[in-house]
Amino acid sequence: xxxxxxxxxxxxxxASLLPARIEDYVGQDNPVRAIESFVGALDLAxxxxxxxxxxxxxxxxxxxxxxxxxxxxxxxxxxxxxxxxRLEQEARRNLExxxxxKNLQPGYRTIANFRKENxxxxxxxxRSFVLIIRELGLVGGTVVAIxxxxxxxxxxxxxxxxxxxxxxxxxRLDQEIEAYGNSLENNDAAEAKKPRKDRxxxxxxxxxxxxxxxxxxxxxxxxxxxxxxxxxxxxxxxTQLSLTDPDARHLVKSGQGVAGYNVQIAVDDKxxxxxxxxxxxxxxxxxxxxxxxxAAKETLEVETLQALADEGYYSSLELKACExxxxxxxxxxxEGRGQPKKKGRFGLKDFSYDAAAxxxxxxxxxxxxxxxxxxxxxxxxxxxxxxxxxxxxxxxxLKARCLSPKASQRTIGRWEHEDVLDRHRARxxxxxxxxxxxxxxxxxxxxxxxxxxxxxxxxVRGFDKVRGEWSLMALCYNFxxxxxxxxxxxxxxxxxxxxRALAVFKCVLKAFLHCIQFxxxxxxxxxxxxxxxxxxLPTPAA
Numbered sequence: 001x002x003x004x005x006x007x008x009x010x011x012x013x014x015a016s017l018l019p020a021r022i023e024d025y026v027g028q029d030n031p032v033r034a035i036e037s038f039v040g041a042l043d044l045a046x047x048x049x050x051x052x053x054x055x056x057x058x059x060x061x062x063x064x065x066x067x068x069x070x071x072x073x074x075x076x077x078x079x080x081x082x083x084x085x086r087l088e089q090e091a092r093r094n095l096e097x098x099x100x101x102k103n104l105q106p107g108y109r110t111i112a113n114f115r116k117e118n119x120x121x122x123x124x125x126x127r128s129f130v131l132i133i134r135e136l137g138l139v140g141g142t143v144v145a146i147x148x149x150x151x152x153x154x155x156x157x158x159x160x161x162x163x164x165x166x167x168x169x170x171x172r173l174d175q176e177i178e179a180y181g182n183s184l185e186n187n188d189a190a191e192a193k194k195p196r197k198d199r200x201x202x203x204x205x206x207x208x209x210x211x212x213x214x215x216x217x218x219x220x221x222x223x224x225x226x227x228x229x230x231x232x233x234x235x236x237x238x239t240q241l242s243l244t245d246p247d248a249r250h251l252v253k254s255g256q257g258v259a260g261y262n263v264q265i266a267v268d269d270k271x272x273x274x275x276x277x278x279x280x281x282x283x284x285x286x287x288x289x290x291x292x293x294x295a296a297k298e299t300l301e302v303e304t305l306q307a308l309a310d311e312g313y314y315s316s317l318e319l320k321a322c323e324x325x326x327x328x329x330x331x332x333x334x335e336g337r338g339q340p341k342k343k344g345r346f347g348l349k350d351f352s353y354d355a356a357a358x359x360x361x362x363x364x365x366x367x368x369x370x371x372x373x374x375x376x377x378x379x380x381x382x383x384x385x386x387x388x389x390x391x392x393x394x395x396x397x398l399k400a401r402c403l404s405p406k407a408s409q410r411t412i413g414r415w416e417h418e419d420v421l422d423r424h425r426a427r428x429x430x431x432x433x434x435x436x437x438x439x440x441x442x443x444x445x446x447x448x449x450x451x452x453x454x455x456x457x458x459x460v461r462g463f464d465k466v467r468g469e470w471s472l473m474a475l476c477y478n479f480x481x482x483x484x485x486x487x488x489x490x491x492x493x494x495x496x497x498x499x500r501a502l503a504v505f506k507c508v509l510k511a512f513l514h515c516i517q518f519x520x521x522x523x524x525x526x527x528x529x530x531x532x533x534x535x536x537l538p539t540p541a542a
Contacts, residue, residue: 022095022098022099022102022103023099025095025096025098025099026095026096026099029488029489030096031078031483031488032075032096032097032099032100033488033492034479034483034488034491034492034495035071035074035075035078035100035479036071036100037492037495037496038074038479038495038496038499039067039070039071039074040067040496041495041496041499041500042067042070042125042128042499044066044067044070044121047121047124047125047128048118048120048121048124049066049070049118049121050066050117050118050121051063051065051066052066052067064104064106064110064114066114066118066121068101068102068104068106069106069110069111069114070114070125071100071101072087072091072097072100072101072106072111073087073111073114073115073472074472074475074476074479075096075097075100076090077472077473077475077476078476078479078480080453080454080455082455082459083459084108084109084111084112084115085108087108087111088105088106088107088108088111091104091105091106092105115460115465115468115469115472116460116465116468118468119464119465119467119468119469119471120464120468122468122469122471122472122475123467123468123471125471125475126471126472126474126475126478127299128499129475129478129479130273130274130275130276130299130478131299132495132498132499133273133478133482134275134299134300134301135498136482136486136494136495136498138270138271138273138482138485138486139268139270139271139273139275139300140268140269140270141268141300141301141302141305142269142302142305142306143268143269143305143306143307143308143434143437143441144266144267144268144269144275144276144293144296144300144305144306144307144308144441145266145267145269145307145308145309145437145438145439145441145442146264146265146266146267146288146289146292146293146296146307146308146309146313146442147264147265147267147285147309147310147442147443147446148262148263148264148265148280148285148288148312149262149263149265149446149450150251150253150256150258150260150261150262150263151258151260151261151262151263151455151456151457151458151470152258152259152260152456152457152458153245153247153248153259153260153261153457153458153461153466154244154245154248154457154458154459154460154461155242155244155245155248155259155260155461156244156259157250157257157259159242159243159244159245159259160240160241160242160243160248160249160250160259161229161233161240161241161242161243162239162240162241162250163230163233163234163239166226166229166230166233166241167230169226170223170226170227170230173219173222173223173226174223176219177216177219177220177223180215180216180219181216229241242259244461245461245462246461246462247261247281247461247462247463247466248260248261248281248461249261249281249282249283251281251282251283252283253283260457260458261279261280261281261458261466262279262280262281262282262283262285263277263278263279263470264277264278264279264280264285264288264292265277265292265442265445265446265474266292266293266295266296266307267441267442267444267445268300268441269437269441271481271482271485272441272444272445272481273478273481273482274445274474274477274478275296275299275300276292276295276296276299277470277471277474278291278292278295278467279463279466279467279470281463284312285309285310285312285313286312286313286314286315286318287315287318288313289307289309289313289315289318289319289322289329289331290318290321290322290325290327292307293305293307293322293325293327293329294321294322294325294327297325297326297327303326304326304327304328305326305327305328306327306328306330306434307322307327307328307329307330308330308331308434308435308437308438308441308442309329309330309331309438310331310332310438311331311332311333311334313331314331314332314333314334316379316381316415316417316420316421317379317380317381319331319420319421319424320417320420323420323423328427329424330427330428330431330434330435330438331424331428332428332435333424333425333428344401345401345402345403345404346362346363346398346401346402348412350362350363351363351368351412353414353418358370359386360386360412360414362388362398362402362410363398363401363402364396364397364398364402366388366389366392366396367388368386368387368388368410368411368412369386369387370384370385370386371384371385371386371387371411374416375413377413381415381416382415382416383413383414383415383416384413384414384415384416385411385412385413385414386411386412386413386414387409387410387411387412388409388410388411389409390408390409393408393409393410394408445474445477448477449473449477453473455473458470482495
């Protein structure tokens with residue numbers, strides 16, 4: 001018996017009988033078959049994919065079927081392959097992709113252009129899938145959690161300029177230009193003091209002056225560009241200017257800065273599926289609560305909805321907008337907002353409001369009554385101000401704990417819709433369990449996409465293309481999760497059936513609307529003119 005050090009493979013020259021069909025390389029429960037079934041059930045022309053409605057009679061080189069390129073991207077994003085060049089390579093060597101694309105091998109430019117040109121259609125596919133999983137009962141439709149996360153854009157921090165940074169750059173360039181100017185003047189003065197020599201002497205410093213002059217010209221050109229960028233910011237009212245990606249911004253939160261975008265998602269609590277999402281370029285989450293909650297409510301088609309968010313979303317105006325639209329928002333009230341409390345004085349919580357008397361009661365049991373008029377604060381809210389009696393405050397034993405050294409009376413501003421905040425504070429008293437569930441619901445998709453799939457940045461530039469790529473990420477997350485929840489057989493059977501039913505419903509609805517338009521046009525053309533003429537004719541005299 002021969003002793004062998006390592007295990008050895010088969011000889012490359014040995015003949016073998018491989019399966020004769022590509023079909024035999026892909027198992028019957030392989031996820032690529034779910035991708036094939038799902039894409040095959042979609043009406044890509046209705047979703048807006050380019051070339052999806054191409055006729056057989058059209059001349060010219062036929063393009064790739066958008067269904068094949070959509071399958072390629074779904075497979076790639078599900079398996080952490082996003083680069084168009086890597087997708088091109090995988091299409092040539094990956095047996096699953098060879099099966100899925102039927103041995104088609106599109107080039108990387110074709111693959112990249114499909115993602116850039118069909119960003120709106122990709123959003124439509126993502127929304128269609130959300131509607132499908134809603135019809136399948138995979139979403140509860142009662143509680144959603146909302147949160148945002150920073151994603152790097154296809155830009156660097158150095159390519160993003162603020163007004164302050166541009167002003168500092170212009171000032172620095174002015175100093176350098178001035179220094180070179182002084183150097184030129186000193187050289188000229190030194191040359192004037194030297195005795196002149198003939199040309200054969202070789203004592204000519206024109207070359208140095210030329211170098212300095214070229215450097216000054218380059219600095220002047222840089223200064224001119226910086227000034228144009230600063231003027232552009234001031235005229236447009238923008239705070240930042242990105243030279244690489246026009247829509248990317250330098251986002252900062254908790255001391256961490258990212259050049260990119262802020263992705264907002266609303267996640268249903270039943271199976272942690274993303275039901276609504278949006279991409280913005282604002283660091284702050286304030287102002288996003290109502291828009292996201294309302295969009296989720298419309299997608300889920302429910303009468304009421306509970307929306308959970310962290311304290312970064314707290315805004316009185318947003319809470320009122322949510323309440324007006326039948327949305328119960330649960331957002332922790334940020335602590336430490338009151339400056340008096342920090343300085344050892346009584347805060348707003350130490351004053352109680354009596355709705356019947358329309359007055360506040362201070363810790364000394366004295367009343368603060370409303371002042372005449374209304375005031376608009378810095379946040380745009382209209383407030384009623386309540387003030388104490390100056391005479392009472394002057395002799396109050398708690399004056400040092402209530403008033404600042406220069407104040408003679410205590411005033412409290414109450415929003416005209418303060419009852420909204422009162423109901424919100426009362427609602428938050430028993431919302432401990434809901435708020436503990438919030439992070440587990442909404443952090444799951446971000447954790448899966450960022451940590452497991454490694455999707456921390458976008459490959460494309462501009463709002464439209466970035467939103468299209470995010471739609472691919474969200475779609476593949478929901479697709480994979482629904483496949484795991486339902487199992488392969490149920491997923492293929494139910495998803496495909498719902499997708500086809502949805503497509504049929506849209507076709508019937510479009511045909512119905514087209515019929516209504518035809519009837520209305522026929523009415524205004526044939527029936528309306530005689531009636532109008534009859535009504536306008538004068539009544540004959542008796």
